[in-house]
Amino acid sequence: MEEADFTLHVNGQAHQVRADPATPLLYVLRNQLGLNGPKFGCGLQQCGACMVLVSGFAHPSCQLQLHRVGAAPITTLEGLTRPDGTLHPVQQALVEVQAAQCGFCLNGVAMCAAGLLRQYPRPDEQTIRNALLRVLCRCGTHERYIRAVQRAAELGG
Amino acid sequence: MPTRRTFLKDSGRLTIAFCLLGALPAAAEAPAADDPRPGSLQDNPRLNAWLEVLADGRVRVLTGKLELGQGITTAVAQMAAEELNTPLRQVEVLLAETGRTPDERYTAGSASIEQSALSVRWAAAAARQQLVQLAANRLRVPAAQLVLADGTVRTADGRRQLTFAELLGGRQLTGEVPLDTRLKPKSEYQVVGQPRPRADIERMVRAEPVYVQDLRLPGMVHARVLHPPGPGARLQPGFDAEALRRAVPGVLQVVVDGSFVAVIADSEWAAIRAYDWAKPRLRWAAGPALPAGKPLAEVLRSLPAQTEEVARQGAVDGAPAAGEKTFRATYFKPYLMHGSIGPSCALALFDKDQLHLWTHSQGVYPLRASVAKLLGLPEDRVHAKGVPGAGCYGHNGADDVAAEAALLARALPGRPVRLQWMRDDEHRHEPYGSAMLFDLQARLDARGRLTHWHMELWSDTHSSRPAGQPDKLLPAQLLARPVAYQRNELSGGTSRNSEPLYQIPNLLIRTHSVQGPLRVSALRSLGAFGNVFALESGVDELAQLAGQDPYEFRLAHLTDERARAVIKEVRRLTQRVHPGPHEGLGLAFAQYKNKAAYLAVVARVYVEPEQRVPHVRQLWAAIDAGEVINPDGLRNQTEGGLIQAASWTLLEQVRFDEQQVRCHDWETYPIYRFDEAPRVEVSILNRPDQPPLGAGEAAQGPTAAAIASAVQRACGVRVRELPIRPEKLAPPITET
Numbered sequence: 107m108e109e110a111d112f113t114l115h116v117n118g119q120a121h122q123v124r125a126d127p128a129t130p131l132l133y134v135l136r137n138q139l140g141l142n143g144p145k146f147g148c149g150l151q152q153c154g155a156c157m158v159l160v161s162g163f164a165h166p167s168c169q170l171q172l173h174r175v176g177a178a179p180i181t182t183l184e185g186l187t188r189p190d191g192t193l194h195p196v197q198q199a200l201v202e203v204q205a206a207q208c209g210f211c212l213n214g215v216a217m218c219a220a221g222l223l224r225q226y227p228r229p230d231e232q233t234i235r236n237a238l239l240r241v242l243c244r245c246g247t248h249e250r251y252i253r254a255v256q257r258a259a260e261l262g263g
Numbered sequence: 264m265p266t267r268r269t270f271l272k273d274s275g276r277l278t279i280a281f282c283l284l285g286a287l288p289a290a291a292e293a294p295a296a297d298d299p300r301p302g303s304l305q306d307n308p309r310l311n312a313w314l315e316v317l318a319d320g321r322v323r324v325l326t327g328k329l330e331l332g333q334g335i336t337t338a339v340a341q342m343a344a345e346e347l348n349t350p351l352r353q354v355e356v357l358l359a360e361t362g363r364t365p366d367e368r369y370t371a372g373s374a375s376i377e378q379s380a381l382s383v384r385w386a387a388a389a390a391r392q393q394l395v396q397l398a399a400n401r402l403r404v405p406a407a408q409l410v411l412a413d414g415t416v417r418t419a420d421g422r423r424q425l426t427f428a429e430l431l432g433g434r435q436l437t438g439e440v441p442l443d444t445r446l447k448p449k450s451e452y453q454v455v456g457q458p459r460p461r462a463d464i465e466r467m468v469r470a471e472p473v474y475v476q477d478l479r480l481p482g483m484v485h486a487r488v489l490h491p492p493g494p495g496a497r498l499q500p501g502f503d504a505e506a507l508r509r510a511v512p513g514v515l516q517v518v519v520d521g522s523f524v525a526v527i528a529d530s531e532w533a534a535i536r537a538y539d540w541a542k543p544r545l546r547w548a549a550g551p552a553l554p555a556g557k558p559l560a561e562v563l564r565s566l567p568a569q570t571e572e573v574a575r576q577g578a579v580d581g582a583p584a585a586g587e588k589t590f591r592a593t594y595f596k597p598y599l600m601h602g603s604i605g606p607s608c609a610l611a612l613f614d615k616d617q618l619h620l621w622t623h624s625q626g627v628y629p630l631r632a633s634v635a636k637l638l639g640l641p642e643d644r645v646h647a648k649g650v651p652g653a654g655c656y657g658h659n660g661a662d663d664v665a666a667e668a669a670l671l672a673r674a675l676p677g678r679p680v681r682l683q684w685m686r687d688d689e690h691r692h693e694p695y696g697s698a699m700l701f702d703l704q705a706r707l708d709a710r711g712r713l714t715h716w717h718m719e720l721w722s723d724t725h726s727s728r729p730a731g732q733p734d735k736l737l738p739a740q741l742l743a744r745p746v747a748y749q750r751n752e753l754s755g756g757t758s759r760n761s762e763p764l765y766q767i768p769n770l771l772i773r774t775h776s777v778q779g780p781l782r783v784s785a786l787r788s789l790g791a792f793g794n795v796f797a798l799e800s801g802v803d804e805l806a807q808l809a810g811q812d813p814y815e816f817r818l819a820h821l822t823d824e825r826a827r828a829v830i831k832e833v834r835r836l837t838q839r840v841h842p843g844p845h846e847g848l849g850l851a852f853a854q855y856k857n858k859a860a861y862l863a864v865v866a867r868v869y870v871e872p873e874q875r876v877p878h879v880r881q882l883w884a885a886i887d888a889g890e891v892i893n894p895d896g897l898r899n900q901t902e903g904g905l906i907q908a909a910s911w912t913l914l915e916q917v918r919f920d921e922q923q924v925r926c927h928d929w930e931t932y933p934i935y936r937f938d939e940a941p942r943v944e945v946s947i948l949n950r951p952d953q954p955p956l957g958a959g960e961a962a963q964g965p966t967a968a969a970i971a972s973a974v975q976r977a978c979g980v981r982v983r984e985l986p987i988r989p990e991k992l993a994p995p996i997t998e999t
Contacts (some may be wrong), residue, residue, distance in 0.1 A: 125532070126532060129532045130532070136531075137532075140479070142477045145476065147605060147686070148929060149535075149685060149686060150929070152686075152928060184470045187469060193469075200464065201464055204464055206461075206467055207332035207903050208332030208604075208652075208654030210603075210654065212467050216468065234937075235938050236937075239936055239937050239938055241936075242604055242934060243937075243940075244602050244604050244653075244907065244934065245903045245907065246940070248935070248940035249940070249942060249943050250899070252937070
């Protein structure tokens with residue numbers, strides 16, 4: 107398809123990008139905006155490694171075509187960190203609990219947790235498990251991730 | 264500490280070591296008789312191979328191992344910080360890089376603490392002695408009156424001091440790490456043995472560039488490889504590369520070399536579009552048909568085999584005596600996938616006759632040699648730098664993708680080529696963990712003691728790492744001038760943990776090494792997963808046959824106090840756990856490799872009475888890994904091993920038809936998600952007076968057996984063939 111110009115609203119800033127309208131958002135975020143948070147895992151919306159917040163809701167970015175994003179605000183893992191460098195409660199809790207092994211799935215967990223806590227500040231364990239269902243972790247860090255989300259809720263996520 | 268000498272003396276495992284590690288350097292073949300230093304240090308004895316003092320007084324540690332998510336970066340930093348009385352934040356760690364760090368071959372076999380971290384401990388202790396001596400000479404004060412801490416050496420009264428930088432004046436510490444290096448007494452430890460947080464986790468949550476996938480070099484281009492659909496498939500003529508260039512803007516090059524097909528484009532999305540365009544348009548002649556029609560267990564048993572005796576003691580044949588009970592069972596584990604969440608990725612740059620590689624390979628030095636041979640380059644023209652990738656759990660596509668990237672970089676000199684596999688590539692082309700088949704015959708005497716143990720097992724190799732040769736790299740057989748594949752004759756890792764630690768007077772264990780239908784290599788714990796599943800399932804069944812409690816039955820056959828201690832500890836952890844309706848508890852135990860960490864696990868499993876779906880509710884483990892460097896790191900690794908092994912046990916199996924592997928994504932190869940992952944609890948038995956023992960793979964085998972035994976207690980069905988799927992849990996037919 108012909109390339110076209112788009113204005114993306116990512117992490118509170120407007121970005122002009124020129125790309126094939128069918129390009130999945132993931133590649134624009136990583137390769138044109140230089141972001142590291144969302145990762146390529148499967149390209150099939152099965153693993154959650156590419157998760158971002160779209161209008162505050164966790165959504166995989168690997169099949170979300172650029173032309174469908176419109177003016178929706180996008181938040182990536184980078185955007186959870188406050189401008190002064192302070193960590194979001196979810197990020198802080200992940201560090202406190204040391205919830206990561208290889209960490210490749212951490213982005214998906216963090217974005218799903220941030221989306222969850224925005225809606226349900228005090229989720230029970232089952233709600234947390236459901237919120238993380240779209241994220242695959244191969245190292246087996248599930249228990250720590252659940253504890254980290256509980257801790258983030260305490261910190262006021 | 265297991266020195267290289269005792270390692271080599273242990274001839275029963277020598278073959279495995281060679282197979283796993285490739286050719287060992289000459290130094291290791293003629294070890295000093297009484298060298299107390301870790302093997303990696305014996306191979307690389309220079310102090311500055313391991314440690315440098317920076318101009319600002321900080322310390323840089325060099326390790327030949329790569330961070331795989333196991334936390335080795337933090338553990339080696341703790342070692343240096345401790346010996347040099349320096350805050351942890353003052354220590355930086357440089358990971359595996361050819362020409363820069365020591366050659367420690369592969370980051371494998373749970374050996375990173377035993378080898379790399381202990382080498383750093385020795386090197387840092389030697390550095391401390393050298394720095395104190397330098398200060399003693401400069402200050403004309405006896406070394407015994409000096410204190411080294413926080414980047415300085417000072418007199419006991421604190422009046423005179425010199426920083427590391429002042430002491431060295433721009434020079435580096437040199438010389439060998441001496442055999443008589445005095446290590447800091449463990450009673451004075453403040454950093455080692457403490458649960459220090461991993462600095463890389465904060466970098467991950469801040470989305471800093473941590474992974475090889477995050478590297479972006481100026482002028483970088485993107486590539487995808489179009490792998491053959493199945494083993495042995497060959498590209499047929501007629502692919503129109505020009506049509507591809509016309510159809511997809513941004514394509515810079517289409518590489519076709521025999522059956523090796525790749526596209527290079529100016530953007531990642533263009534490379535993916537080219538991949539998608541080309542995939543249905545390539546015509547392949549199928550390779551030899553895969554044996555999809557009959558059960559894999561039968562296939563393994565029918566293949567030509569090379570038989571090796573692992574252990575023999577007493578005599579296992581002869582007729583049973585009066586009152587003896589004989590037990591026979593057959594166990595099976597299927598092919599399993601590493602299943603990295605991030606597909607394999609590498610960057611390569613061919614610049615002025617020098618090839619640079621950025622790779623998440625577990626062995627940068629062997630990869631350098633392998634790639635140099637594949638490309639026909641002198642080894643010194645290849646530079647490989649280790650950068651973490653997604654967790655690999657053994658030999659996945661890391662080396663293959665690096666070799667492919669190297670081939671593409673040669674086709675486009677001067678441009679950094681970033682090659683990332685698609686999900687389908689990773690699922691279909693990584694080397695799997697081999698399927699295994701076990702025939703057990705055992706005998707109990709009239710008192711219910713094990714008298715005979717006879718295990719015959721069939722397996723493909725568990726190690727086909729490149730190991731410095733080109734043939735095992737995936738593209739090697741695809742090129743127009745292919746490199747002949749040299750199959751590992753040795754059974755590499757097959758017999759790992761096949762020998763029971765239990766006292767059994769009559770014993771025979773034999774491996775039948777076969778070449779199975781799929782490409783295989785090292786998957787976390789190698790043969791130990793299957794062996795411990797079979798061994799501990801068998802022991803559990805024998806305890807039931809003897810009418811004995813599973814704890815007491817095991818303890819009655821174990822003399823090793825540390826083995827007994829982990830079993831007692833997991834019993835203590837679960838003494839108040841009472842299984843509910845349709846629930847069962849199962850116990851299993853192993854000492855990894857029969858020489859590394861001890862681990863006992865209890866599983867609590869619920870089996871739905873109608874649909875017969877098994878759910879692992881919780882896993883408790885007790886682990887003894889000797890001296891613990893970072894308890895939270897050990898805990899994290901063990902928790903992960905438990906959950907990952909539970910997923911292998913309940914869900915996983917690589918399926919194939921006559922042409923190709925049928926598992927190509929996470930729907931066709933499901934793994935645990937957050938709704939199923941069990942709760943886990945780990946108790947560490949720390950033994951600071953003992954050497955540290957490799958622990959990262961200790962949980963795999965025992966977890967499978969504990970789950971199988973818990974399932975049996977929950978629903979009455981003993982599953983001997985993994986994975987434990989609902990259809991295998993039909994209610995047993997009750998005898999009338």
